[in-house]
Amino acid sequence: MGPPRPQGASHIHHFMPVFYTSRWVTPPGGKLLEYSEPYPGKIVAKPVGPKATGFVDKLNILEDLPPDDARQLEEAFFSPLDDSAAKVLERIESGWGNGGKAQWTSKDRSEWSRFVMSMMFRHPEELESAKAGFAEDWKTVTPEVRAAFEAAGDFPGKPASVEEFLASQAPERIRADALRMVRKVMLDSRAIGERLNNAHWRFVVLPEACFDLVTGDRPVMNTDGLGVKNAYLTMPIGPRRLFVASQSAAVADKVSRTRLPDLAKTTNKGCVRRAYRYVYAKDKTHDEFIRKHFxxxxxxxxxxxxxAVRARAKASGDYPFPDP
Known part of the structure; x- marks a missing residue:
């Protein structure tokens, strides 16, 4: 049995896409192995169906958004994005070959890039952190905010200062505005998207001699930022499939042709050690390893x-905005 599902499908936010976790399903039962840590030091493993894991009640995260906006984030962004990514991956695998150098259309690349980006940012901890962080930033009076307040002229009930105006706003509105920024800043970032689109992509197929790959709720691993030429990004896309991207074709080739048992071990260790809520495996082959590193x-x-970047900038005197 999986965790109890909230009533009403529209209230469900699958931060682990069903099509993605389905790739670790083992027939004939149609389940994968879910590892979780319900309390510190207690690792629990149980078989679950792909629809019965990796979700939260959307209202717990998006409770401050108007219903239409909350539905938009899930139904108009995540769900179509996952559907597109699943179809792109199916097309690529149906024509597998060319040494893992799959043939992509520009639309395929864009949709896959957005999916990979979403796997970095769509998790409950990311959304809650963004909501709290943006709400806190609301209190920061930048020169642009002050200028906009002054340019607005007089209006009924206008406070004497921009500080008073910001303090008078309802917390619900602030948090709702913060969540609207999640898609714009984190899920639709042109900078990250362009780097991914322009990167060299490879798909690694592990031989039978390698361990199966596991995955988790933080499956995207990046060695040094995609803007760095010799850095690379990896994401498991199945027990024997790995996505690799790099700004350097030579690096992408080197990673995809490296000693694959070592690559599989490094990937598994990264997925397990980075996990917040869940690790997924096909079976109990990695049970001891997962319990040790979760x-x-x-x-x-x-x-x-x-x-953290801001704190370092402030310490060095480079922070561009004054404290409120």
Whole structure:
């Protein structure tokens, strides 16, 4: 049995796409093995169906958004994005060959890039962190905000200062505005999208001599940022399939042709150690390994990383905005 599902499909947010976790399903039962840590130090493994894992009640995360906006984030963005990615992957695998150098249309590349981006940012911890972080940033009075307030002229009930105006806004509105920024800044980032689109892509097929790949709720691993020429990105897309991207064709080729047992081990270790809520496997082959490494190196959320950058900039005197 999977976790109880909230009533009403429109309330479900699958941060782990069903088509993606389905790739670890083992017939004939149609289930994969889910590892979780319900409380510190307690790792639990159980078979689940792809629809019964990797979801939350959407209202718990998007409770401050008007219903239409909440539905839009899920139904008008994530669901079509997942459907497109599944079809793209099916087309690529049906014509597998060319040494993993799949033939892509520009539309395929765009849709796959957006899906990979979503797998970096669509998780509950990312959304909650973004909501809290943007709400906190609301209080920061930048020169642009002050100028806009002054340019607005008089209006009924206008406070004496921009600080008073910001403080008077309802917390629900602030958090709702913050969540609207999630798609714009994190899920539709032109900078990240262009780097992915322009990268050299490879699909690695592991031989039978290799261990199966596992995956988790943080499956995208990046060695040093996609803007760095010799860096590369990987994401498991099945027990014996790995997506690789790099700005350098030579690096993409080297990674995809490296000693594949070592590549599989490195990938598995990264997926397991980065996991927040779930790790997924085809079977119990990696049981001891997963229990040892589960969640030992969880990455900072995107917002936490941005705040760390700001803190370093402030310490060096390079932070561009004054404190409120």
């Amino acid at each position: 969640g030992k190196d969880r990455p900072l959320t995107w917002m936490e990383q941005m705040r």
